[in-house]
Amino acid sequence: MITVRYFAGAREAAGVTTEQLGGPTTVAALRDSLAGAHPRLTDVLPRCALLVAGARATDDAAEISDGVTVDVLPPFAGG
Numbered sequence: 787m788i789t790v791r792y793f794a795g796a797r798e799a800a801g802v803t804t805e806q807l808g809g810p811t812t813v814a815a816l817r818d819s820l821a822g823a824h825p826r827l828t829d830v831l832p833r834c835a836l837l838v839a840g841a842r843a844t845d846d847a848a849e850i851s852d853g854v855t856v857d858v859l860p861p862f863a864g865g
Contacts, residue, residue, distance in 0.1 A: 788854055790820065795860040796834050799826040809854070813838070814846035816856065835859045 788809035792800045801824065811819070813836060821828045836843040837857040838850055850856060 787852065788816070788850055788856060790816075790856050790858060792858045793860065794862065796827065796830055796858040799830045800824040800858075801826070809850060809852040811850050812846065813843045813848050813850060816850055817846070820858070830860055831858070833861055835861075 787806045788811065789804060789806055791804050792802065797803055800820070807816070807819065816836070817831060821831055835858075837859060838848070839854045843850075843856075
């Protein structure tokens with residue numbers, strides 16, 4: 787299982803704070819799965835950073851291993 791944690795606007799769009807998903811998967815497949823499960827994420831998700839095990843995912847083909855936590859972080863405003 788992969789733990790997905792949502793923050794700020796992503797949490798509001800998803801309607802949940804945390805969820806468990808089957809794994810392993812890829813970054814691209816996870817984005818597709820999240821958008822399919824939470825249609826309101828469709829507008830937010832392209833602007834979000836995904837942190838996979840604490841590191842920013844920059845390659846959509848990168849594998850996400852079972853047991854990993856993924857944080858969905860929208861851009862933050864302010865300073």
